[in-house]
Amino acid sequence: MRTHARVAIIGGGALGASLLYHLALRGWTDTVLIEKDDLASGSTWHAAGLCTQFNASLNVTLLLMRGVKLFKELDAGPHGPIDFREVGSLRLATTAARLDQYRDARGLARITGLPFEIVGPDEVGRRAPLVALDGVLGAAWTPTDGYVDPSRATQAMAELALGLGAEIERQTTVTSLRQLPSGEWEVETDRGGVRAGIVVNAAGIWGRDVGRLAGVDLPIVPMEHQYLVTDAVPELAADHPEMPVVRDTEASFYVREEGGGLLVGPYERDPKPWASTGIPSDFGRQLLPPDFDQVGDVLDLATARIPALARAGMKQLLNGPTSYTPDGNALMGWVPGRPNLFVLSGFSYGIVQSGGAGLNAAAWIVEGEPVDNLWELDVRRFGPDAAALEYLIPRARETYEREYAIPFPFEELRAARPQKTDPLYDRLAARGAVFGARNGWERPLWFVPGDGPPGDEPTYRRPAWLPYQVAECRAIRERAGLLDMSSFAKYEVRGPGAAALLDSLCANRLPAIGRVALSQMLSPRGGIESDLTITRLAVDRFYVISAAATETRDLDWIERHMPTDGSVTVDDVTGAWGVLLLAGPKARDILARLTDADLSSAAFPFMAARDILVGPVPVRALRVTYTGELGWELHHPVEWSRTLYGRLLDAGAEFGLADVGYRALDSLRLEKGYRLWGVDIGPQDTPLEAGLERFVAFDKGDFIGREPLLRQRAEGVTRSLACLTIDVAPDDDLFPRGGEPVFAEEELVGYLRAAHPGHAVGRTIGLAYLPHGAAAPGTPLDIEILGERRPASVVTAPLYDREGGRMRV
C-alpha cells in the first residue's frame, strides 16, 4: 500500500468510484480509494438502480441528467455494458394538484432540455399495460429515464480510473484521521498509513462515522428502505417492449420489471432510521431483516394499481440502509473548520447522482469550484446544530415519507419545529404570525388578523396568504411595518488584519467608520459567492450581516481566507443579536418618540450606522432597509428584544404601525429590483451580468474575482438580469414565482429566477437573465406558467421609486 497520495477517498461505492474517475479525467491520478470491503459493498450493490431525472430543483435536475449521460456512455464504452436500460418513467397523476406539479416540472424540463411530456390515461395504458387506470388523470413521461446495474456502473468507473493511473485499496478499513500542522491528513488503516493532501469522505451511510474520525458531526442518518422482487409474472412472459418505470406518487411506490417479474419499492409512512448512533463495526456487505408489516399498506395499494402483483409469488423482500439528511439532499463540499477534508456522502438516491456529483466534486477539488450550482447539496447549508439526532431524525423521516409528495412552492414542512426561536417567538405567534423556518430559525411569514384562516394551504396557484401580504406591503409603503429579522447571520470581524482581509474578499470598497456598505464576495471565477452588508464600527472592527440560510457558508468563506498570523478574529454573533426592521414613511416619527438621537438625514444619513438608545434599549441602528422605504434595522443584544418590540409597538400605534412577515419582502424587494442571493444571484452569475457593477470598485486594488470581471467587462457580457412585467390579470389564478421558461418569438431565451406581484405598482414583476437581444426594455416576451402562456415585457427597473428618494427622505 502506498504511503503518500494527493487525494485519499474513503469509500468505494458509486460516489467514491465516480470521484476517483473524474479526478483521473482531470489529470489527478496520485490518488487512492480506500474501501473496507469490496467495491459497491455499501448501499450501492443492493440499490434498485433507478435513474430518474425528475426533480423540483433545476440544479439537481442538471446533476441527474449528467448521471444518465455518463451511464449511457459507460454502457457503450470499453468497460460496459453496465445494463443501463432506457425504459423511460411514467409518474401517475390522480389529483389536480399533481397535474399542476407536472405542468410546473414540464416548464423546468424545457429549461434543462430534459425530454418530458404529460400524457393521458390512454397513453399510460399503452406504455404500461399492467397498470390499472382507475382514477388516473394522466402521467409525466420522461423517456430518457431508466435503470442501471449499480455494481457494474461502479465497477466500470473504478476500472476507468485504474486505467488512468489511480489506485484502489480493497479490504482496507480507515481507522483514524489526524490532521498534521501542514494541513495534510494522516490516514490510518488496518493495513498501514497514508499521508494525504486531501481526504474525501465518500463513506455513504458511514459518512457520519468517518466524519467523527476527523472530529466533525455530519447530519447523515441511515434509513431502512425496502423493495419487493416477485417471481416471474405471466403477463410479462411473452415478448413485449419493456414497461417504463412506473411511480404511483399518491400510493408512494415505484415499480419496474426485474428478471421476468416485478420490483416494487414503497416509500412508506413512519419509516425507520437504523443505527443512528453509529453503525456496528462488523456491518459490511449486508442487508437488514425484511419487515413486511412496515411496507404492507403500500404494497396493498401497489397491488390495486398493478393487479398482476396479486398473482405473482414473492421472491425476496430486500431491506437495505441508505443515507438521509435533514432535507434529503446529499452533503458535498469542503467541510467547514477542517481544511482539506471534502465530503461526498449522504446520498439517498446516489446511483443516478453519482455521475454528476463525482464530476462536480472533482472540479471543486481540482479547480476550486464546482461546474454547476450545487447550493442545494452544499454541506454548508447546515450549521452544526443540524447534526443533533433530535433534529436530524424527524427531518429525515419526513423527507423519506415525502419522497413522492408534491413539493409545493412556498410550503413549509413541519418536522422538528420549532428548532431555534428568538425571544419574540411566542409574542409574534400570539399576534397571529404564521412561521417558516430558515436554517432552523423560526421567522414570521405573515400575520393573520383576528381569527382569520392561516392561509397556508399549499398550491401552485394564487396562494391564500396573498391578502395578508398585500395588507403588510401597504402598511410599509403607506405607514410603517415592523419585521423581526433576528435570524440574519451576523459576524464580527476584527483585528489589525481585518480591513485587509475584507478588502481582499469584497468587490466593493469597505465603508468608512459609522457607515454601511453592500458588497458581494466573489469566487475566483468572478461568480457571486455571497452578498453582505458591512458596517464599520472602528478602523479594525466590522459588523458583517448575511442571510440566515448562508450563515455557515459565508463564515466558512471568510475563515478559509483568514491570514494565519492571528491578526484577524471572526466571531459568529448571530444568536447574540436580535434585529427589528422598522420601515415605512412613518418610521422616523415612530423612532423619534423613543430616542433623543438626531434622526434627520443630515445627522443620520442613508447607509449610516449609529449606536443609539431606543427607550432603555442599546441599539446599533443601521439606516438600511430591503423595502425601498425610509427605515432602520435596529440591531440589539438579544435580551432586549421583547422590550424593544413592545416600545416600538406602543410608539407606533398612533401611526398605524403593523406587524409584517418575510413574505412581504418578496414583493417589496422586486418592486425595487433588489437582488436575492441563491435566487437571482449566485456563484454562476457575475455582478456585471446581475446589474451590480455599481458595487464593484475595480479601482480599489486587487480582490478575489477582479481579473475575470475585468476580462468580462472588456469582452462585454452576453446576458444580463432583466426586469420584466408579466400580464397576469388580478382574477387569474396563475402565480409565477421563479422557474418558469421565458420565450422571445417562440424561442426559449431564459427562465424567471424570481417573480412576484408588486402590489404598489400593480404589476407582476419577474427577473430573468436574458441574452442581449432579448434584454432591451420593451422587448415582448412570453412566460409559460403551468403550461399556459402569458405576455411579458422587459421594463426599466426599478418600478418603484426609481430615484430612491423615499428611503433617503
Ligand SMILES: Cc1cc2nc3c(=O)[nH]c(=O)nc-3n(C[C@H](O)[C@H](O)[C@H](O)COP(=O)(O)OP(=O)(O)OC[C@H]3O[C@@H](n4cnc5c(N)ncnc54)[C@H](O)[C@@H]3O)c2cc1C
Ligand atoms: C433498497 C435501496 C434501493 C435503492 N435504490 C436506488 C435507486 O433506485 N436509485 C438510486 O439512485 N439510488 C438508490 N438507492 C440509494 C443508493 O443505494 C445510495 O444512495 C448509493 O449507493 C450511495 O452510494 P455511496 O457511494 O455514497 O455509498 P456506499 O455505496 O454505501 O459506499 C460507501 C462505502 O464506504 C465504505 N466504507 C465505510 N466506512 C469505511 C471505512 N472506515 N474505511 C473504508 N471504507 C469504508 C463502505 O464499505 C462502502 O462500500 C437505494 C438504496 C436502497 C437501500
